[in-house]
Amino acid sequence: MTARSVPSGKHRLSEELELVRRIGRGDAAAYRLLVDREARYLYGIAHALVGNAADAEDLVQETFASLLNSRFRGEASLRTWLVRILVRRAGMMRRSRGRRREQTGPWSDAPQVPDRNRTALDCDARLDLTTMLECLTPEHRAVIVLRELEGMSYAEIAQTLGVPQGTVESRLHRAREEIRRRFKGYL
Amino acid sequence: MNCTETHQAQRYHDDELSPIDRHAFEAHLDGCVECRERLDDLRAISRLVHDSPRQPLPDTTLARLRDRMPWSEDRAVLRLAGWFTATAAAILIAAVVSWPSQPIGDASQPLIWEAAAATDAADLNDSADTELLAVAQWMADDLAESRSGELR
Numbered sequence A: 001m002t003a004r005s006v007p008s009g010k011h012r013l014s015e016e017l018e019l020v021r022r023i024g025r026g027d028a029a030a031y032r033l034l035v036d037r038e039a040r041y042l043y044g045i046a047h048a049l050v051g052n053a054a055d056a057e058d059l060v061q062e063t064f065a066s067l068l069n070s071r072f073r074g075e076a077s078l079r080t081w082l083v084r085i086l087v088r089r090a091g092m093m094r095r096s097r098g099r100r101r102e103q104t105g106p107w108s109d110a111p112q113v114p115d116r117n118r119t120a121l122d123c124d125a126r127l128d129l130t131t132m133l134e135c136l137t138p139e140h141r142a143v144i145v146l147r148e149l150e151g152m153s154y155a156e157i158a159q160t161l162g163v164p165q166g167t168v169e170s171r172l173h174r175a176r177e178e179i180r181r182r183f184k185g186y187l
Numbered sequence B: 001m002n003c004t005e006t007h008q009a010q011r012y013h014d015d016e017l018s019p020i021d022r023h024a025f026e027a028h029l030d031g032c033v034e035c036r037e038r039l040d041d042l043r044a045i046s047r048l049v050h051d052s053p054r055q056p057l058p059d060t061t062l063a064r065l066r067d068r069m070p071w072s073e074d075r076a077v078l079r080l081a082g083w084f085t086a087t088a089a090a091i092l093i094a095a096v097v098s099w100p101s102q103p104i105g106d107a108s109q110p111l112i113w114e115a116a117a118a119t120d121a122a123d124l125n126d127s128a129d130t131e132l133l134a135v136a137q138w139m140a141d142d143l144a145e146s147r148s149g150e151l152r
Helices: A009-024 A028-050 A053-068 A078-100 A129-133 A138-149 A154-161 A165-182 B006-013 B019-031 B033-051 B059-067 B070-098 B112-118 B121-151
Strands: none
Touching: A009 A028, A009 A053, A009 A078, A028 A053, A028 A078, A028 A129, A028 A138, A028 B059, A053 A078, A053 B059, A053 B070, A078 A138, A078 A154, A129 A138, A129 B033, A138 A154, A138 A165, A138 B033, A154 A165, A165 B006, A165 B033, B006 B019, B006 B033, B019 B033
16 A cells, blocks of 8 residues: 555544544554555654664554554644654663663764764765764754654653753754764755 | 854744744844854755655565554563463462472471371361460460469
8 A cells, every 4th residue: 555645734633533543443454554654754764763774663663553552632743743752762772772782883872983984075875864863862863853854842852852941952952063064065 | 153142043943932032033133144154054954954865664664564563462462471471370389389398308208298198187187276276275374474473
């Protein structure tokens, strides 16, 4: 099944609420419809957050699975609601992995140190979202995703991540400075 | 960076200023090259992030996501939990039944349950009653002795 066009406004809200209700009742067709609609978008963000395909898939799967335990009331769009869950789960996944083993990948708290031969200007073809966010800490990646891709306010980001609003603002500032410094050739 | 208002540029860009502050900052922008440049940078960064391509979702991954129903995983977890509970119960019952009531190394003495099994039920009741009576008598004597001591 291919992704269908998403309705807008009040109709969209009631349609999304109904979709979630059907999924809660165990409706497989409703679940597949949601996956077809949102999986590509969520996967792109998940991959940018965790930096590899296997964890991105797990993250998307867990995000869809959390539909059964969470209560979607339609305050935000279903997509935004799913992204919030995904970002929170990415943080949980990173912390649990961090406890289990030392990591040098994008899961580590420190940002990736780029290869000397792989500066931003050298890798035009590879400058996708994952590559760009690789240079940031996980906390900075999260605020960039929520602000730049989801258009959330500082208050909404603060609520999603469970940090003060001032922290959101300073993380955003630092994250953007880092992107500007590393990718100034693209700006 | 000399302008003291550049910190407002991010809030302006993110639409986080009140209408009054927004208006004031726009007036400031007219005369401040530094803030205009900062704002241009912020807009360029947002555009770069927003427009950057995402990792495509492989078809095989999409197929797996479509087929992996969350509630079927719930059922699997419940099945697993049921299996663990049954195993734990079996281990517990086995442990209770075979728990030695005296040192394992003392093979010359029969275990209590073995002795009980070999003893006549009436004998068992008799011996238990006698033991209970002895304890009750001892407690009564002790109580009477302490009372008489208090009275004296």
